[in-house]
Amino acid sequence: MKLYAATGNAGKLRDFITAAASYRCHISPLPQLTEIEPPPEDGLTFAENARAKALYYAARAPGLTVIADDSGLEVDALNGAPGVRSARFAADSGLASSADVDAANNAYLLERLVAIPSAQRTARYKCVLTAAINGNVIAEADGLVDGIILTEPRGTGGFGYDPLFLLPHLNKTMAEIDLDTKLQLSHRGAALRNLLAILDAQH
Ligand code: IMP
Numbered sequence: 001m002k003l004y005a006a007t008g009n010a011g012k013l014r015d016f017i018t019a020a021a022s023y024r025c026h027i028s029p030l031p032q033l034t035e036i037e038p039p040p041e042d043g044l045t046f047a048e049n050a051r052a053k054a055l056y057y058a059a060r061a062p063g064l065t066v067i068a069d070d071s072g073l074e075v076d077a078l079n080g081a082p083g084v085r086s087a088r089f090a091a092d093s094g095l096a097s098s099a100d101v102d103a104a105n106n107a108y109l110l111e112r113l114v115a116i117p118s119a120q121r122t123a124r125y126k127c128v129l130t131a132a133i134n135g136n137v138i139a140e141a142d143g144l145v146d147g148i149i150l151t152e153p154r155g156t157g158g159f160g161y162d163p164l165f166l167l168p169h170l171n172k173t174m175a176e177i178d179l180d181t182k183l184q185l186s187h188r189g190a191a192l193r194n195l196l197a198i199l200d201a202q203h
Pocket of ligand 1: 069071072086087125160162174186
């Protein structure tokens with residue numbers, strides 16, 4: 001099975017390619033992705049955005065099975081924010097000056113949670129993945145992983161909110177575990193395994 005990932009996010013692409021290697025599946029970046037104007041991501045749910053992205057890119061890559069995801073962090077104390085706005089959390093609040101978007105998002109998250117005790121800092125990463133070909137959605141799957149938002153970053157791996165996202169049963173953040181472990185327990189790994197199972201059953 002050959003799939004083309006419509007993502008310009010190097011962290012996500014690395015996650016997908018690594019996870020797929022343990023299946024009979026090869027994932028490549030969508031050819032000429034950088035030459036395609038990205039679609040607006042204005043859906044209210046991860047599923048809406050993933051579906052819109054997959055259909056948009058599949059329409060521009062006839063005959064290729066395109067996968068697109070939308071993912072993000074939901075923090076209970078913030079009523080599920082940043083959610084679909086995870087990538088733009090700091091920018092939405094006018095804190096876009098930093099060249100390092102991840103650092104700005106993490107700093108803003110800590111600021112928003114400054115008065116919240118650790119027992120109430122529960123959160124989860126969610127990922128929805130959609131596969132589409134020639135204008136049709138052929139499979140959709142999701143995955144999630146629960147965690148706690150720390151009061152300061154730990155670890156240097158991963159991307160995005162990983163240094164603040166503690167996996168309580170391991171007492172490690174997502175930025176402190178190796179990529180194989182991350183993919184076994186991450187929202188993206190789970191969504192990809194679920195998607196591959198659906199696609200496999202169709203063949
Ligand atoms: P998307 O590119 O619209 O799916 O935005 C996803 C955003 O959610 C990223 O830019 C990160 O801020 C956050 N995010 C999603 N998945 C992860 C992850 O595995 N680790 C860290 N942050 C993530």
